[in-house]
Amino acid sequence: MEILRSISSLQTFLQKCRKQNGVIGFVPTMGALHQGHLSLLSNSIKDNDYTICSIYINPKQFNKKEDLISYPRTIGSDIEQLKQIHCDALFLPSDSEMYHAADVSIVYDFTHLFNMLEGEKRPGHFLGVVTIVHKLFNLINPDKAYFGEKDYQQLQIIKLFVKNYNLPVEIISCATVRNSKGLALSSRNKNLKPHEAEAALNLVKTLKKLKHDVSEFKRTYSNAPLKKQDLIRLKHLAIKIIIANPLIKLDYFEIIESENFRFTDYIDYNKNYRALIAVYIGEIRLIDNISIN
DSSP states (O other): OEEEOSHHHHHHHHHHHHHTTOOEEEEEEOSOOOHHHHHHHHHHHHHOSEEEEEEOOOGGGOSSHHHHHHSOOOHHHHHHHHHHTTOSEEEOOOHHHHOOTTOOOOOOOOOGGGGSTHHHHSTTHHHHHHHHHHHHHHHHOOSEEEEEGGGHHHHHHHHHHHHHTTOSOEEEEEOOOBOTTSOBOOGGGGGOOHHHHHHHHHHHHHHHHHHHHHHHHHHHTTTOOBOHHHHHHHHHHHHHHHHTOTTEEEEEEEEEETTTTEEOSSBOTTSOEEEEEEEEETTEEEEEEEEEO
């Protein structure tokens, strides 16, 4: 595996790939790699001639300085894991390589998703994400880029970004990877104490209960639409799992219509929906989601 610390070395590597008419897959990360990242990379390695992983902890997507400081940094083990799965190249730039004083700021304003849920709770976060993804796409020009469904809102924003800016890259979405108990894998899980990790399992339990209860309502009432008062009741039943645990502070628990990513207060069984949740466990913020189809 080649380790590329500069844009010039990245360009040299890319020239070699293009000379071979190679198809390039790309997985952008912030490091602290886990099986979720490795699953994205494995899909890319299977689908493409060359796979590039980037590790860059982007300061512009952290709205709190303490979150940037506390974000796990495990570059040594990250490199070893990438070598083990035979990733072709790691792009490992510095801040000075990615951002320059002469950079012209781009105003991204192509979707309401910037201002709801994660966008509302973490002002400026998605602007930072799109800014760095745009830079990386311009540098690498990948044929395909891989993103996980765990960060579902981010995934939808990246898809809209590519569509609105007519970028020649195919966005591949990959299912959330979970541990044996069902906890969605996240780099922040490394900061959880054992009893906090146990409490974190309540996220997926809450989501699964809501999904199950919506399905049971459909079965019981023969496909009749699930109206506002019934959906509120089912949400309250599901969220009891979270409220009952003193370690957990709920940030949000919402249902959106998948097609347009807008809040809904009813369920039409001819449409697809997604339930999304965010909580704090101590100082650690975790998110998760589940499809309701």
